[in-house]
Amino acid sequence: MWLSILVALAALLLLAAVLYLRASLAQLDGEQWAPKLAASVTVARDARGVPLVSAGDRLDAAYAVGFVHAQERFFQMDLLRRTAAGELAELFGPRVLPLDRSHRLHRFRARAEQRLASLSLSERELLDRYTAGVNHGLSGLRAKPFEYALTRTSPRPWSNADSLLVVWAMFLDLQGNLGPRAQARGWLRAHSTAEQLSFLLPEVSEWDQPFDAGVPAPAQPIPARAPVWWGRPGDAPERLALANVVDAVGSNNFALAGARTATGAAIVSDDMHLGLQLPNTWYLLAMRIGPERIAGVTLPGAPPFIIAGSNGHVAWALTNSKGDYLDLVALAQDPTRPDEVRTTDGWERPVETVERIRVKGADDERLVVRETRLGPIQTIGGRPFALHWIAYDPAAINLNHMKLERATTLDEALTIANSDGIPAQNFVAGDEHGNIGWTIAGMLPQRDDRAGTSPLGDRGPTWHRLLPPERYPRRVNPLNGQLSTANNRQLIGDGAQHIGDGGFDLGARQHQLRQDLAALKGRIGIPAAYRVALDDRALFIARWRERALALLDPAALRGHPQRAEFRRLLELSWNGHASTDSVGYRLARAYMWSLHALLFGGADREMTAGDPKANMALASSRWPVVVARLLDAQPAGWLPAGYADWRALQLASVDQVIGDLTSGGQSLAAAAWGERNRASIEHPISASLPRFLRTWLAVPDDPLPGDANMPRVAGPRFGQSERMTLSPGHEEQALFDMPGGQSGHPLSPFFLAGHADWVNGMPSPLLPGKARYTLTLMPCLVCDAGGSAATTGERHAPST
Numbered sequence: 001m002w003l004s005i006l007v008a009l010a011a012l013l014l015l016a017a018v019l020y021l022r023a024s025l026a027q028l029d030g031e032q033w034a035p036k037l038a039a040s041v042t043v044a045r046d047a048r049g050v051p052l053v054s055a056g057d058r059l060d061a062a063y064a065v066g067f068v069h070a071q072e073r074f075f076q077m078d079l080l081r082r083t084a085a086g087e088l089a090e091l092f093g094p095r096v097l098p099l100d101r102s103h104r105l106h107r108f109r110a111r112a113e114q115r116l117a118s119l120s121l122s123e124r125e126l127l128d129r130y131t132a133g134v135n136h137g138l139s140g141l142r143a144k145p146f147e148y149a150l151t152r153t154s155p156r157p158w159s160n161a162d163s164l165l166v167v168w169a170m171f172l173d174l175q176g177n178l179g180p181r182a183q184a185r186g187w188l189r190a191h192s193t194a195e196q197l198s199f200l201l202p203e204v205s206e207w208d209q210p211f212d213a214g215v216p217a218p219a220q221p222i223p224a225r226a227p228v229w230w231g232r233p234g235d236a237p238e239r240l241a242l243a244n245v246v247d248a249v250g251s252n253n254f255a256l257a258g259a260r261t262a263t264g265a266a267i268v269s270d271d272m273h274l275g276l277q278l279p280n281t282w283y284l285l286a287m288r289i290g291p292e293r294i295a296g297v298t299l300p301g302a303p304p305f306i307i308a309g310s311n312g313h314v315a316w317a318l319t320n321s322k323g324d325y326l327d328l329v330a331l332a333q334d335p336t337r338p339d340e341v342r343t344t345d346g347w348e349r350p351v352e353t354v355e356r357i358r359v360k361g362a363d364d365e366r367l368v369v370r371e372t373r374l375g376p377i378q379t380i381g382g383r384p385f386a387l388h389w390i391a392y393d394p395a396a397i398n399l400n401h402m403k404l405e406r407a408t409t410l411d412e413a414l415t416i417a418n419s420d421g422i423p424a425q426n427f428v429a430g431d432e433h434g435n436i437g438w439t440i441a442g443m444l445p446q447r448d449d450r451a452g453t454s455p456l457g458d459r460g461p462t463w464h465r466l467l468p469p470e471r472y473p474r475r476v477n478p479l480n481g482q483l484s485t486a487n488n489r490q491l492i493g494d495g496a497q498h499i500g501d502g503g504f505d506l507g508a509r510q511h512q513l514r515q516d517l518a519a520l521k522g523r524i525g526i527p528a529a530y531r532v533a534l535d536d537r538a539l540f541i542a543r544w545r546e547r548a549l550a551l552l553d554p555a556a557l558r559g560h561p562q563r564a565e566f567r568r569l570l571e572l573s574w575n576g577h578a579s580t581d582s583v584g585y586r587l588a589r590a591y592m593w594s595l596h597a598l599l600f601g602g603a604d605r606e607m608t609a610g611d612p613k614a615n616m617a618l619a620s621s622r623w624p625v626v627v628a629r630l631l632d633a634q635p636a637g638w639l640p641a642g643y644a645d646w647r648a649l650q651l652a653s654v655d656q657v658i659g660d661l662t663s664g665g666q667s668l669a670a671a672a673w674g675e676r677n678r679a680s681i682e683h684p685i686s687a688s689l690p691r692f693l694r695t696w697l698a699v700p701d702d703p704l705p706g707d708a709n710m711p712r713v714a715g716p717r718f719g720q721s722e723r724m725t726l727s728p729g730h731e732e733q734a735l736f737d738m739p740g741g742q743s744g745h746p747l748s749p750f751f752l753a754g755h756a757d758w759v760n761g762m763p764s765p766l767l768p769g770k771a772r773y774t775l776t777l778m779p780c781l782v783c784d785a786g787g788s789a790a791t792t793g794e795r796h797a798p799s800t
Contacts, residue, residue, distance in 0.1 A: 021747050023143035026071035028773035032140065036063060036132050037779035043068055044771035049742035049750030052768045054288045059129045061287050062304040064777055066133025066158075067140070069283065069300040072743045072750075074138050074155060075147040076279055077301035079684065081162040084169040085109040089365075090358040091151050097357065097365065104355045104367050105376050106391070108168045112161035115397055123399045127160040130304045134158040146745070147685045153360065158301075164397055166301035167422065171391040173274070174423045178326035179387065180613035181503050183380060186328070187607050188619055195223040203489075205625040207507035207540075209514060210492045211438070211475050211483075222629065224637045231640020234601020249505045249621065250274055250718070251319035252513055252533065252711055253426065254484035257477060258434015261727065262523040266410075266430020269725040270308050270317030271533045273713045278683040278697060278751075280740035281721045282307070286768055294405050295731055295767055297722055305402040308724065309766075313408045313432050315728045316417075318425040321440055322487045324500025325390040325424060327462060329374055330383065343374055343386060350377060381610055390424075395466060396443050397421040410435040410476070417441035418469035424499075426485035432729040437476040438483045438490075440499065444472065447497045467498050482517045486510035486711075506621040508540040508709040516711065530725040530735045533711055534761045536578045538585055540709040544624075545570055545588035547631065551650050562658045563651075565668050573672075578710060580674025580703035587657060587671070589707070594653040594660075595627055599640065674703025679759070680716040681739060683746075696746055699739070702759045723758075726766055734766035 028045060039056040041064040051068055055061035069077065082088045086104030088096040116124065135157050138144075148155055189197055198220045204210075205219075250273025258264040274281050282297035287306075296309015308317050332342035340347045350370035357365040370377045374386040390396055398421030407413040410431040417427040417439050424442035445463035473495035475483060486509040491499065516532045538545075552567040566587060574584030600616040600623070607614040616623055630638055634646040643649045661671045683697035706714030713719050719739070726734030741753035754764060 021146055021745075024141050024146050025745055025748060026068075026137075026743065027140060027775060029775060031776045031778055033780040034063065034067070034133075034136060034777040035780055036129060037777060039779060041777045043775045043777070044768065045773040045775075046769035047772050048753045048764065048769070049748070050284050050286070050768040052286045052288060052771070056290065058289055059126065061289050062126050062129040063133035063136075065285065065287070065298065065304040066130040066135075067137035067777065068133075068285070069298070069304075070134040070137030070158070071141060072745070072748075073279055073283060073300040074134075075145045075685075076744055077134070077158070077162075077166065078155060080169040080301050081165040084165040084172060085112075086355070086357065090360055091153055093360040094362050097359065100357050101365075101367055103172065104357060105369055105378065105387075106168075106389075107353065107355065107369060107371070107376070108165055109161065110353075111392065112164040112168070115164055115394060116160055118394065119399065124160065126399065126402070127163055127303060130163065131158050131160050150685055150688060151360075163301060163303050166299065167303070167397050168391065170299070170302075171396070171423045174320045175325055175389075175391065175502070177613060177618060178324065178389070178502050179328065179378075180611045181618050182326065182328050183611050184607045184614040184616065184619035187610065187614070188603070188616075191229055191603075191606075192227045193223065195220075196225075196227050199223055200227075200623075200626055201620045202622050202625065203501065204492060205507065205622045207511050207625070208489050208492075208504075209507060209511055210489050210496075212491050212493045219629065222633055222635050222638070224635075226638040226640075229603050229606070230638065231599055231642075232602025234597055234605045249322075249487050249503075249708065250713060251426075252484070252486045252509065252713075253317035253319045253428045254482065254513060254517060254529075254532070255317070255428045255430040255436035255438075256517065256520075256524055256529060257430070257436045257481035260481040260520070260524055261434070262525045263727060263730055264434050265432045265727045265729050266315065266434050266436050267524065267526060267529045267725065267727045268310070268315040268317050268428065268430045268436075269529055269533065269723075270319075270428075271711075271713075271720040271723045272308070272318065273719055274721040275718050276679075276681045276721060276739055277717070278681060278699070278740050279742075279744035280738050282738060283742060284722075284736060284738070284766070292405075293731070295726075295734070297724070303399050303402065305399075306405060307401070310726050310728050310731055310734070311405050311407065312731065313728055314404070314410060314413045314429055315431075315726050316404060316413055316427060316429040317724070318427060318441065319485050320487055321424040321426050321442070321490070321499060322502050322504045323424050323440075323444070324502040325445060326502075327388040328378075328380065329386040329388050331372070331377065331386055333384065341372060341377070341384060341386075343372060345373065348372055390443055390445055390466075393443060393466065395421065401441075409433075410437050413437075414439045414474060414476075415469070418472040426487075426490065428483055428485060430728065435477055436481075436483050437474060438485065439472055439474045443467075444498045445500075446471075447500060471498070473498070480518070482514070484510060484513045484517060486513050503618065504621065506540075506624070506709060509711060509713070512537065512539055512709075513711050526725050526727060526730075526733050526735055530723065530763055531761075533720065533723045533725070534706075536706040536710055536712040536714075537576055538578050538588075538707075538710065541578070541585060541588050541592070541707075542576065543628070544592040545574065545584065547628075547650075548588055548591050548654065551647070551654070556647075556651060562662075562668065563654060566654060566658060569668060573669075578673060578677075578705055578707040578712070578714075580672060580677070580705050582673050583669060583671055585707075586661075586673040586676055587668075589673075590657040590661070591653055592624060592627075594656045595650070596623065598649065598653055598656070599627060672703075673707075674705075677704045677707065677714060678702065678716055679704055679739075683744070699752060699755050704759065720758075723763065724766060725763075731767055732765070735763035736766040737761075737763045 041055040086100040253270045256267040286295035296306040355367040374388040403416045413429045420441040427441035430436040444467040446467040487505040488507040488510040489504045557564045569583045604615040678701045681699045686694045686697040704714040706712030722738040737758045741750040743750040
């Protein structure tokens with residue numbers, strides 16, 4: 001009897017949970033009264049959940065976009081604003097306090113309120129409409145989003161300032177490594193001679209292909225002696241982790257000129273690489289405003305414009321510029337002036353502000369932020385530094401990006417990009433007439449002299465003002481009819497000092513991307529251009545495979561059967577790609593990273609003591625080139641202690657890989673790349689659920705082809721957050737996919753829609769297809785914020 005009662009109670013609880021979850025689903029069909037609309041707006045979704053928002057004007061469209069974003073993605077929006085503001089502990093309790101403290105240092109919420117006051121009337125009105133739509137969409141749900149039930153919290157209404165905070169969240173995501181990188185390079189400077197530092201931190205390598213130089217500068221000579229830290233061992237777990245690392249550097253974009261395309265219009269392609277979770281970063285939609293149509297990806301919570309896409313006349317795409325936009329400025333102190341610090345501008349008394357961090361289940365925490373004219377003070381290694389970051393400039397955020405929706409020519413789009421208020425991006429665009437161009441979108445510092453600047457900024461800030469838009473670098477209509485970027489060094493001559501080097505990628509991806517585009521013959525169509533994003537050929541790792549094969553000669557194999565198996569797999573389980581079934585790829589890659597651990601492990605341990613993110617790979621993506629030069633030259637002064645020769649060091653690296661991959665009793669032959677490179681994309685709330693429920697909020701653990709240093713970047717939690725290839729004026733042919741679906745709700749039919757296609761590289765149309773669901777938002781002169789019509793008492797119930 002008691003068992004029956006327990007089963008019945010469990011069934012009732014399950015039913016209640018399902019009913020609650022269904023009540024928090026978005027409204028897809030029907031009608032809804034909406035305050036602040038000038039005219040009716042329709043939201044027509046196709047089978048994938050991609051909406052076409054049809055409105056009479058841009059303000060009504062902004063309202064509808066806010067409504068849709070909130071109903072499908074409000075918790076994601078909430079996390080973004082809280083991440084930027086340092087307010088996550090209010091949801092998750094004391095365990096996230098370290099992150100809140102580090103982000104509250106920037107005081108972005110206060111900066112957002114200040115920035116709002118300086119926006120134009122039309123810009124504030126746009127945010128007003130979007131915010132009204134968000135709050136209507138949230139209140140229109142029959143139950144609050146399920147994440148708040150799991151965290152036992154309640155959603156807070158949206159505000160205009162929150163939309164600016166979402167943009168600052170992207171600053172943190174895209175430029176958040178600038179500080180740790182500066183610390184890593186500062187550690188190297190403090191523990192190396194000038195000659196050693198020049199060799200260890202080369203500015204360019206053979207892989208680089210800047211727009212303004214075909215041949216990289218000559219490599220620095222190898223100094224006679226290595227630094228004292230060189231070759232000191234790291235921790236064993238660290239070695240294993242490094243052998244399995246996926247470089248989190250992201251994004252490819254390119255444009256092909258009309259002379260090379262089937263239609264004569266430019267083709268533009270974009271695949272932005274980001275950390276992956278559910279729901280996906282981007283929300284795909286199209287807007288029809290009067291006769292105009294704009295389509296592309298939006299960022300839920302950010303101002304309601306198309307981040308990358310097309311307006312029918314111009315298409316545009318973004319990749320992170322990886323420039324240097326932050327300086328750590330050393331501050332002097334004097335015991336006789338305890339309340340002051342000295343910058344390069346003289347002595348000043350920092351302004352102190354008490355930030356109160358709300359903590360769920362605990363007392364509020366007080367954080368005192370001390371701020372100079374250059375930026376807030378952070379203590380690093382016992383020394384005070386001012387964070388001089390371009391994100392603090394009042395002009396760093398604006399709404400100019402929306403002007404791209406009205407651009408009709410390439411030149412107009414490039415000019416808009418140069419005044420854009422977003423984290424600095426490589427902006428690649430093309431127009432319907434076949435013109436293509438590149439520039440930087442976002443604010444740039446005016447750096448007129450970078451020579452001799454310390455990575456830790458000991459000489460002080462290297463800029464005091466922003467670069468005027470007319471001085472931004474550009475490249476337009478090159479003779480070969482193609483432009484591409486992949487987080488690589490874009491310039492090495494004039495204009496390079498304004499971008500700086502904030503951690504450019506090695507250049508192997510760009511090298512391969514440029515080759516792929518040059519290999520496209522004849523009049524190119526969108527499908528052929530889209531396939532470039534799926535290139536997983538292992539051109540970079542192939543060189544490390546060749547090194548390993550040359551190392552494993554008969555003498556190295558004699559008496560070592562596992563080395564013989566290692567070589568056999570390098571030869572037989574290799575097809576030249578980062579394929580999921582390739583053991584050879586995984587072995588060659590791990591061999592390279594194991595050498596990194598043997599040579600840089602001790603230094604990494606020291607650097608991470610100062611900041612968990614700081615390490616040699618962050619200090620310079622070109623470390624593999626440095627190691628390759630040493631293996632070729634084999635200088636005695638750089639051979640780490642404990643090894644008879646360089647050959648012994650390399651064999652120790654191979655043995656380390658063998659030990660790591662067979663430590664659990666697994667055979668080396670079972671160590672396919674797909675066993676390591678499996679999707680681990682989850683909803684952030686899944687960590688708080690029992691293990692058996694986590695799969696409910698996660699994608700399948702698909703083996704993923706691709707890796708870093710090739711166009712198809714793929715890692716368990718990092719990779720292509722979208723793939724988009726389009727041509728202005730020919731959007732019906734445009735192709736798109738992304739790793740997650742449109743909705744953040746696990747019961748929505750759109751939750752994982754398209755994920756399998758993303759894994760398999762099978763694109764869908766960019767534009768919404770035939771409408772399967774249609775929601776109409778109707779103007780109401782006397783409505784409350786939730787859409788209740790006070791004049792009639794009528795409220796349309798959400799339907800799913």
